Amino acid sequence: MSLDASVAVRRGPLDVQLDLAVADGEVLAVLGPNGAGKSTLLRVLAGLLPPEDGRVVVDGTEVWDDVGQGRHLPAHERRLGMVFQDGLLFPHLSVADNVAFGLRSRGVPRTPARTAALGWLDRVGLAGLGDRRPGQLSGGQAQRAALARALVGDPALLLLDEPLSALDARTRLTVRAELRRHLADFGGSTVLVTHDPVDAMALADRVVVVEEGRIAQAGTPADVSRHPRTDYVARLVGLALLPGTGAGTTVRLDGGGAVAVAEETVGPVFIAVRPESVALYLDPPHGSPRNVWPARLVSATPHGSTVRCELDGEVQLIADVTAAAFAELGLAPGSAVWAAVKASEVAVYAR
Amino acid sequence: MSRREAGVPVPLMVPAALAVAFLVLPLIGLVVRTPWADLPDHLTQPAVGVALRLSLVSATAATALSLLLGVPLAWVLARSRIRGRAVLRALVTVPLVLPPVVGGVALFLVLGRQGLVGRWLDETFGLTIPFTTTAVVIAETFVAMPFLVISVEGALRAADARFEDVAATLGAGRWSTFRRVTLPLVAPGIAAGAVLCWARALGEFGATITFAGNFPGTTQTMPLAVYLALQRDPEAAIVLSLVLLAVSLATLLLLRDRWLGRSVAT
Incomplete structure (x- = not known):
């Protein structure tokens, strides 16, 4: 059919x-x-x-x-x-x-x-x-x-x-x-x-x-x-949608890894991360409760004043960073970075 | 809102009040002049019963005929994409503005014994239409059907045509869709149109007297009886008029639900 x-x-x-x-x-x-x-x-x-x-x-x-x-x-x-x-x-x-x-x-x-x-x-x-x-x-x-x-x-x-x-x-x-x-x-x-x-x-x-x-x-x-x-x-369509299983304020991803979320959830869920809420660092950031993962930059495509970065690692993410920040970080495909997302900026949907 | 309602300007208020008086006073006059004491005597006269029954039967038959032919016509006007639809609609509404007497003459020319169709009917089937109860029904249908067509066409246009698309995606052909979806959706509009049509048919005078004549028992409907009575026995005319007024008011009550009550909701 x-x-x-x-x-x-x-x-x-x-x-x-x-x-x-x-x-x-x-x-x-x-x-x-x-x-x-x-x-x-x-x-x-x-x-x-x-x-x-x-x-x-x-x-x-x-x-x-x-x-x-x-x-x-x-x-x-x-x-x-x-x-x-x-x-x-x-x-x-x-x-x-x-x-x-x-x-x-x-x-x-x-x-x-x-x-x-x-x-x-x-x-x-x-x-x-x-x-x-x-x-x-x-x-x-x-x-x-x-x-x-x-x-x-x-x-x-x-x-x-x-x-x-x-x-x-x-x-x-x-x-x-x-x-x-x-x-x-x-x-x-x-x-x-x-x-x-x-x-x-x-x-x-x-x-x-x-x-x-x-x-x-x-x-x-x-x-x-x-x-x-x-x-x-x-x-x-920038957002990354990842399947996982909710357990309180943590979601265990089906592809491995865990994400801290603001809302408590139980059972199968999707988490959605908008690319503009992903921040990139060269060194692990400290301070506020965040999701921080080591990642590798796969590709970078400029779109207007931002650069869309495809990240590979424990959690697959897409990040939009400003062209200025991208240049300042000196990133190139293959670079090792730290990707950080605030728990409050992760959306959770029941699956 | 209330401030607005309170302040009706005088130039509008006075003519509006006059209009109300103009419309209502004659009806009050009718009621005032009614010989209430003799009312039962007048009402029980066999001639009244005969005319009333003929009126009700012919108006109902005309409404049935209008429904049978008018609803499909309204559908064609509202839904089909045939060429010349605007011309068709104009033609259909002509009887609305045509003086009924002219309608009667026109019917006579077509369906009379020497008429275009009438002669053929007479020669082939031995059918003569003028001056029969059939002629009454035809004259009333001619004058009243446009009211039904206009009303149903409006209802069809107001109805959400997407429901017909839904029906098509569910395997319903056009006829099945019309029967199972369109018709039920516009049923209130059809009912309102039928009531209007029936009221118009009940009051028909000009086309009826021209095409069907004025024979008690076969073609003398209530309005004809009223007119005739007025020249011989005014009291009887008043009583007959009162009966028609009562029927009209009943019609209005039937319509009230739709026009004054729920019309906003649909």
Whole structure:
């Protein structure tokens, strides 16, 4: 269940030309600013907007769009599930009927459709809420129900359009963690559109950064944040995201090493470190409670007035230092440095 | 806020008060002049019952016909991208501004025995429409359907079309989406439009008398009966008017929920 898409479409002044390939079980994040053409891409993949040129092929043989051949499969004939920004649960149907909607459309009789819907509500943690109206759900619950509705038909392609951006910060953390689990279980291809680099880092296997309708950069989340090719990407995706296990105010990293954090946590977490909060020293710094690691400078790329430094060592980090500081330290690839991060500047997310 | 409400400027206040008086006084006059003592006698006259029943039946039939044809038309106007949609909308709203008598004449020219379609109907099926109850329903539909179309089209435009995209991604074709998503979403707008349409059909006079005539029992609806009674028996006319006023007020009460109550929420 793979996706191969090459899409050209014009929306007002925006000229979108994007090529994507997503493998089975893979999650591709399309990251970019508002108006970059991300949602347009998703509408084309969904069949809601016919492309002006290009092909969309699923599983290698199932042609959904082929402008050259004049083929356009309408949205309702595509095996896909889509989650929209603000859930968009049908307000006139119960939550269970919302989830069962896709099965009913595809001819599944009422009773098995309802059984499957209730099963999915259970899986997304909404057991017992099937008879509620969407208006009676919280934002996080509505988005979980929307996910269940998209996944219930076992689609080949799952499209997520800013699925977390309408949620408040606290809810976003928990829903993101759940979404991650469901995506891991999902066998089809997933395309996630987001403008939040944390979503992309936490959820995606690969990231495509889109600017003004074109792919600015593509790669694994770690790749893209380590080697940003444009200033925009550098600003957008600089943060290092490291998996670990919380134990009080310490997080033991899966890759080895430990990080002191300000908040107490327990269980699997991500820690996120912004490159501007990493300071570099030639000698071990003393004083305030900090995370200090020895590291080796792998590469240094100037971006505007800062230099992005990729560090290798016990903990893999990215540091943005000013060009002046970089020169003063006399750093060159291969240099041994000490990297320091204040505990208060390490963000912790439940995984 | 309260300071603003208290200070209605005189140049606005006086005409506004006059407008209220102008609109309400005739209704008060109607109620005042009603021969309340003879009311039961008048109301139980068989002619009143016949006219009222004919009015209710034909207005309801006209509303049903308007729903059947008008809701799909509203959908086409609001959702489809066919060419000449603006022209179509203008054409549809013509009956709103057309004097109903002219509508009646036009219907007669098309559906009358010598009319464009009427002659064919007469020769092929032996069907004659003018001066029948069918003609009443057609005249009322002609005049009232635009109210429904405009109202439903507005509701469709106000409804979030993204729900229809959601339905498509869930495997629902356009017809299925219309039935299972669009229709339920705009149901309140359809209901409001139907009530408006029904009220307009109930009060129809000009097109009806021109196209369907004024035959008690088959084409004499309440407004026609009122007009006729006024020339012979003014008291009866007042009573009949009162009945229509009562029906209109009931309609307004039905609409109140939507227009004065929840309209902001949707």
